[in-house]
Amino acid sequence: MSTQDPITYEIIQNSLRAISDEMFSTIGKTAMSPIIYEVLDMATAIVTPNAELASAGSGIPAFVGALDKSVAKIIELHGVENIHDGDIFITNDPYYGGVTHLNDVVLLKPVFYQEQIIAWTVNIAHWNDVSGKSPGSMSVDATEIFQEGIRIPAVRIFADDQPISGVFDIVVCNSRMPEFLKGDMWAQIAALRLGAKRIIELADKYGVEVYLSAVDNYLAFGEKMARATISKLPDGHYTIQELLDDGTKLNIELDIVNDEIIVDLTKAPAQSSGPNNLSRDGTLLACQLTLMGLIGDRNMANGGCFRVMKVLTEEGNLYHAKAPAACGVYFETLIRLSDLLWRCLAEQVTDQLPAGSFSSICATIMGGTHPDTNNHYSIVEPEIGGWGAGKGFDGVNAMFSPMHGDTFNCPAEIAEARYGVTVGQLALNDEDGGAGQFRGGKGIVLDYIIRNDNSFLTCAYSRAKVPPWGLKDGEAGTFNRIEVLRTDGSTERHAMATEVKTNTGDIVRVITANGGGFGDPKQRDPKAIADDLKNGYVSLDYAKSVYNYHGEG
Structure with a gap:
């Protein structure tokens, strides 16, 4: 990798944040649904070729950490050699890189520069209705994911910059509000294309090697910042328990060792027969959300920050559900896990929370x-x-x-x-x-x-x-x-x-x-x-x- 002066690196890093925010603004100005253009229930990001978060735009903090995981799944399922310039991928399935639930739809575009992937532009937004047994595609009595809507398993929806009509039509057809869905999807596609254009402009201006080096430097800075935050906390083994409204007991174990945090969730309850399950990736979001709260600088969130945290789960429990477990109300489990981690830190570790x-x-x-x-x-x-x-x-x-x-x-x-x-x-x-x-x-x-x-x-x-x-x-x-x-x-x-x-x-x-x-x-x-x-x-x-x-x- 080439090296460069810190001012150039800073310009590129700030440009990445600006690009992420411009993508966010594009969706907000062009989407059809109020849940997106008024509430802003969405997020945008730039992800590295090897699926680390390079930069995040505004939006839902928990969504930000989802988008690198979506890229990782696309690469795993398709293989880098089968990903081409002009491709756009789509997923909403938590078992196929969708991370959260079926309403939250992720669109992903590889950014090529001289036949090399140098980045991914990615976004996620809540679609009002994606089929399922209940209008709105969420129900608290769902017992399997098939009841919650159409599953889109990390597939290609554009090739050579043209929609694949069969996939496109299947997605649109499976909504009670197809016109809203189409409008929201095209807003996300426009944002991906805009982000890709801006990244190519950066690589043209500074050179691709300098661009990639600046990204690596940014991730290293994120890791350094996170380790500095964790090192200020007292080392120790901490545990806490709390009840859910239905009487289920949640418990976590937390170890702080030097400049790392280990979250042990292997003793969690078995996965639920209802829709409040988390995929393992969803559980990582909850833990990363708490970590960024500790660091205190949401704008600096990148994959380097997350290198300091290890999360242990057991497949088949509430925090690592196995398909076809329902996940439509995942968000209540996610937020309660994040809150329990926060409570453990606030009561036992630091008085600053x-x-x-x-x-x-x-x-x-x-x-x-x-x-x-x-x-x-x-x-x-x-x-x-x-x-x-x-x-x-x-x-x-x-x-x-x-x-x-x-x-x-x-x-x-x-x-x-x-x-x-x-x-x-x-x-x-x-x-x-x-x-x-x-x-x-x-x-x-x-x-x-x-x-x-x-x-x-x-x-x-x-x-x-x-x-x-x-x-x-x-x-x-x-x-x-x-x-x-x-x-x-x-x-x-x-x-x-x-x-x-x-x-x-x-x-x-x-x-x-x-x-x-x-x-x-x-x-x-x-x-x-x-x-x-x-x-x-x-x-x-x-x-x-x-x-x-x-x-x-």
């Missing part, structure tokens, strides 16, 4: 016939909630989970126009909970008013029975759930449910948890308590009983 957050994607899927167009519609929404408090600061209100990162809630105007519901309210959760010297952040209350009969609700919420954990004598937070307020005055409570029938005038009320508190509530500043009362964050009775507040401040 905050308490537990609402730690659920709170997936809300609604659909039916649009009252204005008479077409089928599907809402697929992650929700925002309260984060945990930390040493010296209150928790953040109404923020997406750490897994979802750079995403946004869908504006009411878009939801009402595209989805055919009315948004009745969006407010902070005024329930008491998460007390501490520093209080947990507030979740939300969000009302969707149904506008047509024979509609449905599917939801996947965890922490509906086991609340976000407090830290250093801080109190636990509150609970995630959905309440369906019927027109007859009755109320139903749901957390994991499939195709609950809803009709005109029913209200689907989303309630997300307040985060856990940090420190003894009796130590909270009376002025801060007075502000909490003024803002409606706590009730007066709660302030008196938990904070021992008597009007100070």
